[in-house]
Amino acid sequence: GLQLLSSFKWKIHFADFSQAFMQGDQLQRGEELYCEMPKGGIPGVDSRCLIQILKTVYGLTDAPFRWNRHLDEALKRMGYVPSKSDPCLYLLYENNKLGGMLMLATDDFIDGGNELHQQKMQELKDRYVFGKWDYNKGRFCGKDVEQYDNFDIKVDQEYYVDLRCKSPIKIEKNSPDEQFCNSEQTDQLRKNNGVLSWLAKETRVDLSGGVSFSQQCFPEPRIRHARLCNKLLKEAVQYKDLGIIIKSIPIDELCVAVTSDSAWGNISDPKDAEENLCSQAGYIVLMASRKLLEGEMAKVSPIAWKSHRLKRKAPSTLSAESQAIGEAAAIAAWFRYLLAEVLHPEKLEAAGSNWELATDQLEYGLITDAKSIYDALSKPTNTAATVQDKRTAIDLAVVRDELKRGKGCIRWIDTNVQLADSLTKMMSPDLLRRVLQTGEYMIREELEALKLKEQER
Numbered sequence: 001g002l003q004l005l006s007s008f009k010w011k012i013h014f015a016d017f018s019q020a021f022m023q024g025d026q027l028q029r030g031e032e033l034y035c036e037m038p039k040g041g042i043p044g045v046d047s048r049c050l051i052q053i054l055k056t057v058y059g060l061t062d063a064p065f066r067w068n069r070h071l072d073e074a075l076k077r078m079g080y081v082p083s084k085s086d087p088c089l090y091l092l093y094e095n096n097k098l099g100g101m102l103m104l105a106t107d108d109f110i111d112g113g114n115e116l117h118q119q120k121m122q123e124l125k126d127r128y129v130f131g132k133w134d135y136n137k138g139r140f141c142g143k144d145v146e147q148y149d150n151f152d153i154k155v156d157q158e159y160y161v162d163l164r165c166k167s168p169i170k171i172e173k174n175s176p177d178e179q180f181c182n183s184e185q186t187d188q189l190r191k192n193n194g195v196l197s198w199l200a201k202e203t204r205v206d207l208s209g210g211v212s213f214s215q216q217c218f219p220e221p222r223i224r225h226a227r228l229c230n231k232l233l234k235e236a237v238q239y240k241d242l243g244i245i246i247k248s249i250p251i252d253e254l255c256v257a258v259t260s261d262s263a264w265g266n267i268s269d270p271k272d273a274e275e276n277l278c279s280q281a282g283y284i285v286l287m288a289s290r291k292l293l294e295g296e297m298a299k300v301s302p303i304a305w306k307s308h309r310l311k312r313k314a315p316s317t318l319s320a321e322s323q324a325i326g327e328a329a330a331i332a333a334w335f336r337y338l339l340a341e342v343l344h345p346e347k348l349e350a351a352g353s354n355w356e357l358a359t360d361q362l363e364y365g366l367i368t369d370a371k372s373i374y375d376a377l378s379k380p381t382n383t384a385a386t387v388q389d390k391r392t393a394i395d396l397a398v399v400r401d402e403l404k405r406g407k408g409c410i411r412w413i414d415t416n417v418q419l420a421d422s423l424t425k426m427m428s429p430d431l432l433r434r435v436l437q438t439g440e441y442m443i444r445e446e447l448e449a450l451k452l453k454e455q456e457r
Contacts, residue, residue, distance in 0.1 A: 001089055001103045002153050003287045003301050004342060006248045009151045010112030014138030018131040020107035021063045022055050024070040078120050085338045092117050096346050110140045143202055156243025157203050161236050164195045168230040177224035185226050192229050199236060203243045205305045206433050207232055209423040212307040245439040247299040253289045256335045259367035260328035261420040262320040267309055279320040282307040282423025283328050285335060293365040293409055297442040307423035315389060321370040322395040328366050329399045336362045360406030367411045374412035411443050
């Protein structure tokens with residue numbers, strides 16, 4: 001959503017409803033509902049009186065649902081259409097072109113759009129009571145969002161780092177790495193992992209890999225896991241101003257690129273007697289200028305990422321990489337559907353259940369540092385004949401078919417410039433942090449990259 005606001009050069013607007021649930025519909029119950037007087041009472045009313053509840057007040061289990069339904073119906077009457085891929089996103093079309101959008105989170109929303117959209121927002125303001133009604137800079141869903149004069153948007157959580165990331169786990173100086181954590185250390189580790197997990201999920205891509213590894217140490221964490229957690233807390237504070245830069249990429253240049261990676265057999269499964277049978281995978285979704293896929297330096301906006309253990313055991317590096325590239329293709333399809341919904345609603349509606357006819361027209365790229373994956377997906381050979389593991393052959397055949405059917409491409413890069421590398425291995429994410437700071441990234445042509453690699457050898 002923020003990418004589209006930035007690309008359309010719309011000024012972002014923040015708002016929240018004041019006492020939202022009380023502004024919704026009347027309470028709908030089979031019988032009347034009462035409550036006792038609040039502490040301190042109500043002036044002029046006997047303290048023994050009961051209060052009849054007529055609205056879905058905060059605290060009732062169905063209050064959020066009732067409010068959401070009320071606001072959903074109100075926005076639809078105003079002409080907004082909820083997205084099929086994300087029902088919290090509302091789109092306003094004018095002559096089959098996007099005219100505005102609104103991203104809703106219970107009683108908070110962030111929006112932007114053309115003159116028609118601004119008129120609709122004024123109608124909303126006239127009808128409801130609002131607390132916050134700000135432009136260009138604000139806090140939304142626990143993240144600080146600021147739009148610059150060039151329409152780039154920065155999203156960070158510096159305030160959250162200062163608030164929650166300065167309580168490291170207490171460890172005796174000479175404690176061996178393999179010693180089990182005591183109950184207090186385990187509780188501290190669990191708490192700090194929760195803090196770091198939310199931070200890594202929302203804005204700090206650079207911490208994702210380390211946080212994922214740290215979370216997998218339970219139920220019997222060791223001192224080395226506590227030290228890793230402390231290291232991540234330190235890095236969170238050290239780079240606390242680091243966040244996500246949404247670049248204002250022209251809408252006609254916008255494409256989806258997903259860089260994915262995996263590390264075979266680098267995780268121990270606590271439920272398995274054998275060691276190192278699990279593999280770590282990770283991906284980063286970039287909204288980018290199509291110049292990126294043409295081998296030029298290009299503007300990029302990281303908009304989604306994930307570091308996690310593969311659910312299926314991988315018998316080989318090729319198997320792990322194929323599962324990772326399959327995930328990348330799936331997430332690319334989801335974002336292309338969202339783009340089609342926003343930019344080409346008429347084509348998506350005409351396609352009906354064959355929605356891929358609309359998304360196949362949108363350019364995208366899959367980026368990998370696994371040469372075997374690149375070869376299997378780019379060369380005109382029978383995958384089943386060249387890949388011994390037939391389950392892996394099926395994974396690759398599905399991705400290969402998607403690439404051939406639409407405007408997709410597979411690009412190979414050297415490991416040294418793989419952004420997702422630090423999401424699958426314990427390593428310093430210096431390159432990733434640099435890209436996050438500059439909002440620019442480049443993929444060399446495969447032949448040129450191979451020549452450079454040969455020269456290094």
